[in-house]
Amino acid sequence: MKIILTASSPSIDSNVDARFGRGAYLIVVDPDTLEWQAHPNPGVGASGGAGTLAAQFIANQHASSVISGDFGPNAYNALEATGVAMYLYGSSRTVNEASNTLRQDSSNALARQPARDTTRVGK
């Protein structure tokens, strides 16, 4: 099952980008083989709806987990509907560190995105 992280440059040693919808790159990591691939985030240039666009990418990749700094209400609702687990990168600095932390102890090491009020988003 793939892990996807937001990154500021297209490298596994890049810092995690704190933004989900507007984070520069999305790096897809295979936790078993440690293979990774960087994709430009489709949300970056969007005038609106960046979060839903990035979430669509995550869904199309069939990822199980996604790591970023925060998930906005639209992105949260979309990822929640898809059943993707949302994690915050916390004290990890790079994409490599964060994905390793999640891989080694997926239950505790990274904080989950707190629940959001989605009464007005995503019907």
Added chain:
Amino acid sequence: MMKITIASGKGGTGKTMVATSLGISLAAFTPGRPPMFLDCDVEAPNAHLFLHPLLTEQQDVALLIPSVDEAKCTHCGKCAEVCQYHAITVLGKKTLVFPQLCHGCGSCTALCPEEAIREVPDRMGVIERGLATSGIAFARGMLDVGEPMAVPIIRQLKRWVYPAPGQVVLYDAPPGTSCPVVETVRGSDYLLLVTEPTPFGLHDLRLAVQVANELAISAGVIINRENGPYPAMDEFCANQNLPVVLRIPFERAIAEGVAQGKTLVEIHPEYITRFRQVFSQIAFTIEGKNRV
């Protein structure tokens, strides 16, 4: 019918004070034909505090947004592909609609190959109208709390009113120069820009003038809270051929009066004549333009 929009660029320069004072001045000079006043600052309307309308009529503003019939939907993704606003997404076996991102264009409904989408109204605010001070025909829009899009409210507010032939319509615009301002200004005969002699005021005046130029609407400037010379502002206006139609001094009595809900013409009645002169200058400009 003469349409004048009062805008500013920078917030807090005195748009509403000027707009309401101009409205009361016009009503005083033409008692048989008071103007119409539209508060288009739908995110924070406050002209009612000065004009005291009795709001007797109300109408909901709703956008038609898609509703997906999951039984018919094959999750082909056509709707998500055509949506310019990313307001509808197909995530695996789910199709989700995000009402706050939707602009109500109808593309997804029209292009759904399964006819699985129908449109349902989604309320985002309200428009209200009634008679105000001095017989002014008042109307305003109000966006619901938490709703992000002001433009549909402004558009519907402008369509809802029917000015009489020859009646002056004043549009009190929101601050800034983004879509809600453009929607307010669109179709106006004149743009009255209220500014203050500060670097902030001048910076945002430059942006507002660009809107006027882009929409090819004549504009004039009112400098509010003038407190000594600020040559950069006058130079800018001169270079842009923007007439400074009124200067209002920085004065404690005005600030106190406005804070108590009084318009400038109630604080200093001599401004009724000055606003009448401002209007004459505007009318002259519009007529001159129409003749060409």
